[in-house]
Amino acid sequence: MKPFASAAPSFDYIPGLDGLRACAVMIVILAHLGFHATIPGGFGVTLFFFISGMLITRLLLAEHALAGGIAVMRFYARRMFRLYPALLVAVALAALVFSADGGIMTWGKVASALFYYANYYGIYVNFGQGRDGFDPFSILWSLAVEEQYYVIFPFICLALAAKPKRFTWVLVISVIVVLAWRIILHVNGATTDRIYMGTDTRIDSILYGAWLTLILATDVRQRWLSFASRYRVQAASLLLLLSTFLIRDPGYRDTLRYSLQGLALMPLVTAICFTDAVTPLTTLLEKKGFRRIGAWSYSLYLYHPIAIVMAETWWGPGSLGPHEISGRAWAGFAVTALLLTFILAPASYRFIEKPFMQWRRRFGAHIVST
Numbered sequence: 001m002k003p004f005a006s007a008a009p010s011f012d013y014i015p016g017l018d019g020l021r022a023c024a025v026m027i028v029i030l031a032h033l034g035f036h037a038t039i040p041g042g043f044g045v046t047l048f049f050f051i052s053g054m055l056i057t058r059l060l061l062a063e064h065a066l067a068g069g070i071a072v073m074r075f076y077a078r079r080m081f082r083l084y085p086a087l088l089v090a091v092a093l094a095a096l097v098f099s100a101d102g103g104i105m106t107w108g109k110v111a112s113a114l115f116y117y118a119n120y121y122g123i124y125v126n127f128g129q130g131r132d133g134f135d136p137f138s139i140l141w142s143l144a145v146e147e148q149y150y151v152i153f154p155f156i157c158l159a160l161a162a163k164p165k166r167f168t169w170v171l172v173i174s175v176i177v178v179l180a181w182r183i184i185l186h187v188n189g190a191t192t193d194r195i196y197m198g199t200d201t202r203i204d205s206i207l208y209g210a211w212l213t214l215i216l217a218t219d220v221r222q223r224w225l226s227f228a229s230r231y232r233v234q235a236a237s238l239l240l241l242l243s244t245f246l247i248r249d250p251g252y253r254d255t256l257r258y259s260l261q262g263l264a265l266m267p268l269v270t271a272i273c274f275t276d277a278v279t280p281l282t283t284l285l286e287k288k289g290f291r292r293i294g295a296w297s298y299s300l301y302l303y304h305p306i307a308i309v310m311a312e313t314w315w316g317p318g319s320l321g322p323h324e325i326s327g328r329a330w331a332g333f334a335v336t337a338l339l340l341t342f343i344l345a346p347a348s349y350r351f352i353e354k355p356f357m358q359w360r361r362r363f364g365a366h367i368v369s370t
Contacts (some may be wrong), residue, residue, distance in 0.1 A: 005220025053209025
């Protein structure tokens with residue numbers, strides 16, 4: 001196995017994170033193929049949030065250590081060149097494919113996607129289907145949560161980067177406040193969608209990743225690595241994670257579920273990425289195939305809904321589940337959707353995302369080819 005990336009904040013490439021991204025996006029895709037009742041697609045999004053919070057905080061702290069500050073506007077430029085080119089093409093293609101199959105398209109829907117407020121648009125306005133099956137705009141709520149978070153976070157990081165222990169306590173208090181806010185909303189009758197998609201109710205899934213980076217940035221790093229390496233800790237974390245899938249009580253799922261998932265991921269991701277405690281799993285996640293899918297994960301996330309809609313025009317609304325159409329039709333739907341997904345997404349990565357990498361480097365991005 002290759003040497004581990006530095007656990008402390010740095011620009012080192014962490015191959016295990018791409019493997020985890022691959023797992024996250026495949027969980028989402030499989031759930032959307034009609035297995036949402038048995039495959040926790042929402043956890044795939046939570047895992048994406050956690051990885052994003054961990055990685056972005058790591059890069060910002062590394063920048064602060066190297067340059068003595070954080071160039072916030074350059075950070076925004078890097079985000080724009082990373083996300084917007086593929087998003088523009090995906091939104092245009094989604095609008096074309098969706099409307100051609102009878103879906104309801106409005107300028108408000110498009111604007112919510114392009115300006116990153118699709119989560120609150122979905123909660124308070126509703127996308128409006130107009131057809132049976134999948135709405136390719138419905139998945140963009142998670143991108144909105146991330147980008148709304150990152151409008152503010154670089155300034156917090158700039159203010160507190162030199163004081164990682166204080167920064168850590170700010171994050172700890174923040175995740176507690178978000179949990180309390182979810183409980184208040186649930187008790188007062190908020191819908192599950194309101195809690196599931198709201199930035200104010202879901203940013204703690206990103207904050208837990210940031211908290212892990214802050215732990216690894218302080219002098220408790222070695223103690224944390226030792227703690228996360230213990231088999232009992234890993235077993236307890238896995239059991240805790242499993243409980244979040246098995247307990248079906250609506251109050252629990254709207255409130256504690258996200259907090260417990262974040263807490264469980266902290267030692268598990270540490271063990272996978274920065275220790276030899278789970279070497280077989282780490283080795284698997286660092287395989288070229290997993291890392292390649294992880295590198296494609298953003299495009300896979302954007303384009304798999306478009307592929308699903310295209311497959312549904314031929315086979316029927318398979319995304320509603322295998323029970324909604326015949327078994328043969330569902331199999332055709334699933335194969336078609338997967339084939340189209342793995343044609344569109346790599347093409348987007350190769351011809352849309354990669355050409356803009358050089359622009360990102362001009363604004364200080366540290367990009368490692370996989």
